[in-house]
Amino acid sequence: MTPDAADPTVSALTERELLAAILTRLGPGRALVGAGDDAAVLAAPGERIVASVDTLVEGPDFRLAWSSGFDLGWKSAAVNLADIAAMGASPTALLVALTLPPQTRLSFVLAIADGLRGACAALAPECAVEGGDLTVSRTLTVAVTALGTLAASAPVVRSGARAGDVLALCGDAGIAARGLAILFDRWADADGTARPTAGLDELDAAERHAVSRQLRPHPPIAAGVVAARSGATAMMDVSDGLALDASRLAAASGVTVDIDSALLGGDEFALAGGEDHALLAAFPPTAALPDGFRAIGAVVPAAEGPVRVDGVVFSGRGGWDPYRSEPAAG
C-alpha cells in the first residue's frame, strides 16, 4: 500500500484521529449527551423508544465494485430508518458500528459518514448519528441501530390487519430489484462477480434511476407516522419483496391478503423485488388513505395461501434477493 498522506488507510490513524475525522462530517446531533462518553443519552418522549438493528456485510449485502462509500452509508441508514417508520414511529437517532479492514481509506470512511448524514437529511431530518463504534476486521460491515419515538401513538405492528381492511403501499415496488438486475446484467461476470461500473453513462434515464434506487433506496419514512395517525391496523416495510413480506403480515394477522395486480402495476419486479423498503399497510375500509399510499388490494378472511394475486393463490417466487447469501437465507 503506497503511503498517501492526503488519504491514509485507517491503519495509519489512531482510533481517536479516525473518530475525530468522522465526527466533523456527521454534523451536530441532538443528543443530551453525544459522542465522546461511554454512551449517548437521548430524549425518549412518551417514555417509549422504538429500536431496531440491521447489518450490511460486504459480499452478501453490497459490493464495493458497485457501491460507493456514500451509497453504503445512505443504504445502511435508509434500511434502518424504514424499520422505525414501519412501526408508525419517527426515527430520532442512529448508532453506527463499523468494522473496517485495515487497508480501508480514510476517504471511504468519510464517504460512509456523508452517506449516513445525507440519508438522514433527505429521509428523516430529525434523525442524526449519535454514537457508534470502530473496530478492525477482515470484513467491511456497517451495523446500524436506529431508535425512534412514537410520541403519543400506539405502535403499528404486523399482526393487526383485519378482514375487510384495504391493503395499501407507499413507495417504490420493484425498482431496486430492477436496478440490481441491471447491475448484474451489465457489470457482473458469469459467476456473479461484480465488475466496477465506472459510472452509469451507458444507461438510459430509467435504468439509471433504478440503479440509483438499488444503491440509495428512498423509503418514505415520514409516511410511517402519517399511516399510524390515519388508523393503519398493520404495517411493515417491504425489504424482501412484496409477496413474501405480505405473506408475513398475513400470517401474523391471521388473514389472507389479495393483491390486485392492476392496482400494483405490471412491473415484472413489483411482486418479488426486494430492497425498496416501501411501507405496506392495512387500513380500515372507512379510513381515507393518507397521501402517498395507494390501494393495492384487500385483506380477506384467512383462506388457502396467505397471499393471493387477483384471487389466485400466489405460488410464484415470493421474494428474491441475490445479495443475501443463498445458504444462509435457506
Next chain:
Amino acid sequence: MTPDAADPTVSALTERELLAAILTRLGPGRALVGAGDDAAVLAAPGERIVASVDTLVEGPDFRLAWSSGFDLGWKSAAVNLADIAAMGASPTALLVALTLPPQTRLSFVLAIADGLRGACAALAPECAVEGGDLTVSRTLTVAVTALGTLAASAPVVRSGARAGDVLALCGDAGIAARGLAILFDRWADADGTARPTAGLDELDAAERHAVSRQLRPHPPIAAGVVAARSGATAMMDVSDGLALDASRLAAASGVTVDIDSALLGGDEFALAGGEDHALLAAFPPTAALPDGFRAIGAVVPAAEGPVRVDGVVFSGRGGWDPYRSEPAAG
C-alpha cells in the same frame, strides 16, 4: 462439511429457523413489542434513554481457540452493559447483530445466546435481549447495542471531575489482562496464533480465575446507579487500562488524577491492563464512597501529565490490549 442433523451449520437453516431456535434460548423479554416485528418497542422511563454499541470481531477481539460461544455471548453483553452503567444508568435491553460464517454450527450460535442471557442474569437482571439481526459474513462478529434508563438521575459523564474529588474504583484491576497473558503464555505459538486450551486443568486456582475473567468479565453493573446516587461527579468504565482511561477522564474534566499505588495494590497489570470494565469514578471529598468503591487516588488541579502515580507523571505504557489490532489502535 459432514451433514449433522443434530447440530447443523447455519447454512442449512433458514433465517426463520435459526431465529426461532435462538429465541427459545433467550427467554422472555420485557419489551412492549418484542422480536418478530420490524422493531422493538421498549419502555423509556423518565423520557430519556442511554444507548451504546460495541462490536466484538473474531481475530482482533476474540479467538475461537480460547473463547466458547458462551464466553463470546457473555463478554459482548458485559462490555456493553458496562458502558450503560458507566453513565450511572441501568441497562434495560440489548439488541444483538450477529454476522455468522456459513459453516457456523447451530450449537455455537445457541451458546452465544446462552452467554448473552447468562451475563444479563448475573450482571443486570432487569436487562434482556429484545431484538437483533442475523447476517452471513466471512467474519464472525457480535455487535451489541445496549439501552438503559437513568430514571430520575442526571447522567454521569466523563467531564465532571473536580480538583479535590476522590478517585475511586469498583471492580477488578488488571485481572483480565493477567488472564490474557496466561493464555498467550500457555496457548499461543511464537507468532501469537492461539492454540485450543482444551480445558484449563493445568492452571492453579488464581490463574483459572484470571483466565475466566478475561473470557467472561464481571463488570459491577449495579454499582453504576449507586455511584450516581452517591454523587459521583464523573465516571467511565475501564476498558483499555486504568492509566489510559484515567487520562481520558482527566482530559475531559480538565484536571489531573493522582493514583496512589499503595491503594491500588501492587498487581503488575493494575495500571495498564484492560478489559476488566471496572467503574472508575470521582466523588466529592465529602461523599461517603458507596459499597464496592475503593479510593485509589485524588483529583488535583491540571498539572503536567493527566495521570500521576504517587505524585510522579505516569510515563509507562498507558494501556495495552493485544486483542485490538495494533495498526488500527495506532
